[in-house]
Amino acid sequence: MKFEILHKSKKSNARVGRIYTKKGVIETPNFVPVATNGTIKCLDSVLVENLNVQLMFCNTYHLILQPGSDLIEKAGGLHKFINRNLPLITDSGGFQAFSLIHRSVTSELKNSTIKQRSQNIINISEEGILFRSYRDGTKILLTPESSIKAQKQLGADIIVSFDELPPYHIDKHVLKKSLERTHRWEKRSLEYHLNHKKDQAIYAVIHGGTDPEFRKQSAQYLTNLPFDGFGIGGSFGKNRLEMLNMLETLMPNLPTDKPNHLLGIGDLESIKNCIPFGIDTFDSSYPTKAARHGVFFQKNYTHFNIKKAEFSITFKRPVHGCICYTCSNYTAAYIHHLFKSNEQTAMHLASIHNIHTMMEVMCDYRQKIMNNMI
Amino acid sequence: MKFEILHKSKKSNARVGRIYTKKGVIETPNFVPVATNGTIKCLDSVLVENLNVQLMFCNTYHLILQPGSDLIEKAGGLHKFINRNLPLITDSGGFQAFSLIHRSVTSELKNSTIKQRSQNIINISEEGILFRSYRDGTKILLTPESSIKAQKQLGADIIVSFDELPPYHIDKHVLKKSLERTHRWEKRSLEYHLNHKKDQAIYAVIHGGTDPEFRKQSAQYLTNLPFDGFGIGGSFGKNRLEMLNMLETLMPNLPTDKPNHLLGIGDLESIKNCIPFGIDTFDSSYPTKAARHGVFFQKNYTHFNIKKAEFSITFKRPVHGCICYTCSNYTAAYIHHLFKSNEQTAMHLASIHNIHTMMEVMCDYRQKIMNNMI
Numbered sequence: 001m002k003f004e005i006l007h008k009s010k011k012s013n014a015r016v017g018r019i020y021t022k023k024g025v026i027e028t029p030n031f032v033p034v035a036t037n038g039t040i041k042c043l044d045s046v047l048v049e050n051l052n053v054q055l056m057f058c059n060t061y062h063l064i065l066q067p068g069s070d071l072i073e074k075a076g077g078l079h080k081f082i083n084r085n086l087p088l089i090t091d092s093g094g095f096q097a098f099s100l101i102h103r104s105v106t107s108e109l110k111n112s113t114i115k116q117r118s119q120n121i122i123n124i125s126e127e128g129i130l131f132r133s134y135r136d137g138t139k140i141l142l143t144p145e146s147s148i149k150a151q152k153q154l155g156a157d158i159i160v161s162f163d164e165l166p167p168y169h170i171d172k173h174v175l176k177k178s179l180e181r182t183h184r185w186e187k188r189s190l191e192y193h194l195n196h197k198k199d200q201a202i203y204a205v206i207h208g209g210t211d212p213e214f215r216k217q218s219a220q221y222l223t224n225l226p227f228d229g230f231g232i233g234g235s236f237g238k239n240r241l242e243m244l245n246m247l248e249t250l251m252p253n254l255p256t257d258k259p260n261h262l263l264g265i266g267d268l269e270s271i272k273n274c275i276p277f278g279i280d281t282f283d284s285s286y287p288t289k290a291a292r293h294g295v296f297f298q299k300n301y302t303h304f305n306i307k308k309a310e311f312s313i314t315f316k317r318p319v320h321g322c323i324c325y326t327c328s329n330y331t332a333a334y335i336h337h338l339f340k341s342n343e344q345t346a347m348h349l350a351s352i353h354n355i356h357t358m359m360e361v362m363c364d365y366r367q368k369i370m371n372n373m374i
Numbered sequence: 375m376k377f378e379i380l381h382k383s384k385k386s387n388a389r390v391g392r393i394y395t396k397k398g399v400i401e402t403p404n405f406v407p408v409a410t411n412g413t414i415k416c417l418d419s420v421l422v423e424n425l426n427v428q429l430m431f432c433n434t435y436h437l438i439l440q441p442g443s444d445l446i447e448k449a450g451g452l453h454k455f456i457n458r459n460l461p462l463i464t465d466s467g468g469f470q471a472f473s474l475i476h477r478s479v480t481s482e483l484k485n486s487t488i489k490q491r492s493q494n495i496i497n498i499s500e501e502g503i504l505f506r507s508y509r510d511g512t513k514i515l516l517t518p519e520s521s522i523k524a525q526k527q528l529g530a531d532i533i534v535s536f537d538e539l540p541p542y543h544i545d546k547h548v549l550k551k552s553l554e555r556t557h558r559w560e561k562r563s564l565e566y567h568l569n570h571k572k573d574q575a576i577y578a579v580i581h582g583g584t585d586p587e588f589r590k591q592s593a594q595y596l597t598n599l600p601f602d603g604f605g606i607g608g609s610f611g612k613n614r615l616e617m618l619n620m621l622e623t624l625m626p627n628l629p630t631d632k633p634n635h636l637l638g639i640g641d642l643e644s645i646k647n648c649i650p651f652g653i654d655t656f657d658s659s660y661p662t663k664a665a666r667h668g669v670f671f672q673k674n675y676t677h678f679n680i681k682k683a684e685f686s687i688t689f690k691r692p693v694h695g696c697i698c699y700t701c702s703n704y705t706a707a708y709i710h711h712l713f714k715s716n717e718q719t720a721m722h723l724a725s726i727h728n729i730h731t732m733m734e735v736m737c738d739y740r741q742k743i744m745n746n747m748i
Contacts, residue, residue: 037715038708044719046703067686067711075689075707083703312441315449329420329457333449334412337441341411344718345418 001158001201001228003259010372012276013251014365019055019229019259019280021157022199023079023087026054028259029275029365031266031358032089032283036062038082041288042344042351045084051355055087055158057283060150061096064140065133069153077155088156089283092147092189092205095233095263097121097129098165126181128162144188152198160231161189163205168235175209182207183221190225201228203261210237212249219253229259232279240270247277268301268361275365276374287358291350294339297357298322299364306350311336324356325349375532375575375602377633384746386650387625388739393429393603393633393654395531396573397453397461400428402633403649403739405640405732406463406657410436412456415662416718416725419458425729429461429532431657434524435470438514439507443527451529462530463657466521466563466579469607469637471495471503472539500555502536518562526572534605535563537579542609549583556581557595564599575602577635584611586623593627603633606653614644621651628652642675642735649739650748661732665724668713671731672696673738680724685710698730699723 002020009015019026032055033040033048040048040056048056058078063069075081078088122130128143144162151159162185166178186204193202204222208214222230232250236243243265254260259280265271266284274282287297294307296318306318314332326335326349338346368374376394383389393400406429407414407422414422414430422430432452437443449455452462496504502517518536525533536559540552560578567576578596582588596604606624610617617639628634633654639645640658648656661671668681670692680692688706696702700709700723712720742748 037712037717039712039717039719042718042722044703044723046699062715066714067707071687071707074687075705081705081708081711083708313445313448325420329418331449331455333441333445334455334457337455338411338413340440341436343411343413344416344721345413347718348416348722349418 003229003257005256007370009276009369009374012374013278014276014369014374015256015278015280016366016369017259017280019087021087021201023085023157024054026087026281027366028280029362029369030054030281031271031287031362032057032261032281033288033355033358034059034283034285035082036285037066038063038078040351040355041285042292042348043288043355045082047352048355049084049086051352052359053086053355055089055281056084058088058090058154058156059093059096060090060147060154061093061142063090063154064093064150065135069150073153073155077153079155087158089158089160089261090151090154090156091160091263092162093142093150094129094147094162095165097131097142124164126184128185144185145192148189148192148196148202152193152196152200155198156200158201158203158229159193160203161186161193161205161227163207163233165234166207166209168209168238170209172211175211175214179207179214179218183218186222187225190227194226203227203229203231205231205233205263206250206254207234208250209235210242210246212246215246215250216253219250223253223255227258229261230254231261231263233263236265240273243270244273244277247274247279251277266358268297268303271361271365272301275369287354288351291354292347294346294350295354296350297354297361299357299360301361306332306336307339312340318353319357322353322357324353326353326356377603377631379630381744383650383743383748386748387652388650388743388748389630389652389654390740390743391633391654393461395461395575397459397531398428400461400655401740402654403736403743404428404655405645405661405736406431406635406655407662407729407732408433408657408659409456410659411440412437412452414725414729415659416666416722417662417729419456421726422729423458423460425726426733427460427729429463429655430458432462432464432528432530433467433470434464434521434528435467435516437464437528438467438524439509443524447527447529451527453529461532463532463534463635464525464528464530465534465637466536467516467524468503468521468536469539471505471516498538500558502559518559519566522563522566522570522576526567526570526574529572530574532575532577532603533567534577535560535567535579535601537581537607539608540581540583542583542612544583546585549585549588553581553588553592557592560596561599564601568600577601577603577605579605579607579637580624580628581608582624583609584616584620586620589620589624590627593624597627597629601632603635604628605635605637607637610639614647617644618647618651621648621653625651640732642671642677645735645739646675649743661728662725665728666721668720668724669728670724671728671735673731673734675735680706680710681713686714692727693731696727696731698727700727700730
């Protein structure tokens with residue numbers, strides 16, 4: 001993998017770059033749609049390539065449970081299995097395994113479903129995390145080594161080191177312990193990676209929660225190791241402001257010559273706020289999840305819900321000026337009707353539109369940074 | 375509408391023909407996929423045109439409940455509303471309204487859900503059927519005139535006259551009464567149609583259940599009226615044999631110079647058995663319904679379920695030799711995985727395959743009839 005910066009904005013830390021991989025180029029900043037089980041929900045790989053999705057995010061956790069990394073290796077790797085000829089990134093599985101306990105900050109605050117889900121976790125130790133498959137109850141031990149091994153079997157262009165996801169509400173002392181263990185796990189991930197070289201890049205995941213000092217320490221420790229790029233993970237706080245404060249402290253501590261990735265963020269407002277800090281890639285299932293609920297994104301960073309009554313008689317394209325397949329072929333009234341009739345076609349068409357729009361939005365950002373407008 | 379017979383088989387009553395409509399040609403025999411709410415489930419109109427679906431079947435009953443025939447008329451008609459530039463056929467709504475009471479023969483035998491559903495029917499009289507919308511409880515009166523009026527608003531190329539659907543288990547005397555009323559309703563449908571001329575053809579629906587004499591009487595009565603084609607409806611009996619016996623009696627009583635349509639039949643085995651009787655078109659939601667359950671059709675009239683364990687490691691196209699989008703791009707193992715992961719993409723890809731296969735199968739039949747092999 002090679003990373004090249006084409007332009008650094010004169011107005012902020014935003015930059016336009018290119019990540020070169022064997023499977024193709026990723027222009028940055030870019031949005032990385034999530035294809036949890038090896039497909040972006042309601043879409044298929046060939047369609048996604050035609051939507052100009054340059055990097056797609058698959059979840060190792062889900063793929064090792066179904067169909068298993070051995071099977072995907074046997075199929076010739078993830079690219080071949082899902083028929084995608086462009087770059088892929090996989091995560092370590094840690095996030096999903098731990099979020100079985102903690103869930104999101106919101107559900108953590110609500111204290112919902114935690115008990116039931118945490119029953120799936122059997123043990124967390126220095127070695128890794130032992131949990132039960134939510135599919136068939138099988139015991140699975142996920143360690144830095146087994147995660148990287150699985151990610152090597154999957155064969156994505158970019159892989160991510162195994163980390164611990166601590167909850168948002170955590171004692172500073174416990175967070176420090178967690179951070180130290182995450183660092184040890186990430187180092188073990190890197191070592192396993194370097195000892196089993198394949199044509200893959202590996203990203204570290206910077207942790208430290210919302211604690212500025214810990215974030216700096218994490219950046220310092222991990223950037224001293226030969227990782228190819230840096231994911232920003234862990235808890236970003238309970239709202240967007242806390243996330244932006246965290247980025248403000250953290251970003252000056254990351255090397256400018258390596259790509260970075262903000263994990264799990266994909267709403268239009270957050271992307272807008274994060275771009276000036278110099279974030280290169282964002283992944284999120286939000287644009288397609290929103291699509292499945294009728295939410296249509298617009299290039300001006302706003303969105304609307306096509307299920308609203310007013311759209312029942314809107315006999316024109318859902319988004320004015322949009323040239324996506326959906327907007328070129330169907331009216332808002334028809335898509336409104338398909339949602340009202342619970343037709344899956346509605347979700348398919350809305351997903352196409354939102355992914356197309358995300359790609360357009362990111363293209364606009366690159367242009368604006370080139371022109372020092374951001 | 376014009377109907378032309380290109381070839382009559384020397385081996386059976388099978389024939390190859392062409393139905394010419396303003397929106398395009400329908401080669402017969404052909405399969406007519408069902409797009410209940412104005413879309414074939416999991417597919418979209420442009421894709422369906424590319425799959426070479428020459429005639430598509432929409433359900434008036436569902437469309438008048440959501441979004442309403444007034445709205446579709448306002449949108450410029452059904453073709454424009456759903457963005458389909460090829461021929462469409464709509465039914466009268468009678469079948470769905472009555473099947474609220476009777477359900478299928480199977481559920482009739484099981485006596486299931488009849489009570490609950492029949493509560494939606496308020497009254498059946500000489501005028502028509504008064505029922506409650508399952509969507510919002512609104513009272514709706516469906517009569518021959520209101521059905522044809524709605525179908526004129528929708529503007530399909532072929533419309534169907536309003537009929538009564540009697541249950542399978544019915545006293546001969548009651549069936550006779552029902553048949554007579556159906557004939558009166560169909561005559562009223564035709565009259566309304568002729569008094570409100572639009573560029574549409576109208577099909578009658580032959581009734582009489584499994585009673586040979588009634589079927590003959592129905593054919594005799596309806597073929598003496600200036601209908602453009604003849605649907606075959608009502609109860610076909612409790613199994614395929616009873617249906618074939620019915621067709622054997624009925625078919626010689628239909629004029630050979632007008633197209634006929636077997637309502638609601640679309641499984642490969644039934645089509646195979648019905649073609650020699652000279653059936654021109656078949657509609658059914660079965661191929662797409664089966665697809666959504668993982669059933670893949672094959673051109674040799676067999677099918678298999680891709681969810682079976684053996685396909686988890688089948689790293690080749692689902693159907694050998696199939697050139698559809700799905701088989702060209704994805705392996706059986708991947709589609710098996712998508713079904714196991716409950717991804718809607720699986721249903722989308724399977725639906726593409728089954729519709730493609732149905733079109734290929736019908737093309738084969740036409741070729742075989744041309745060669746007097748059927």
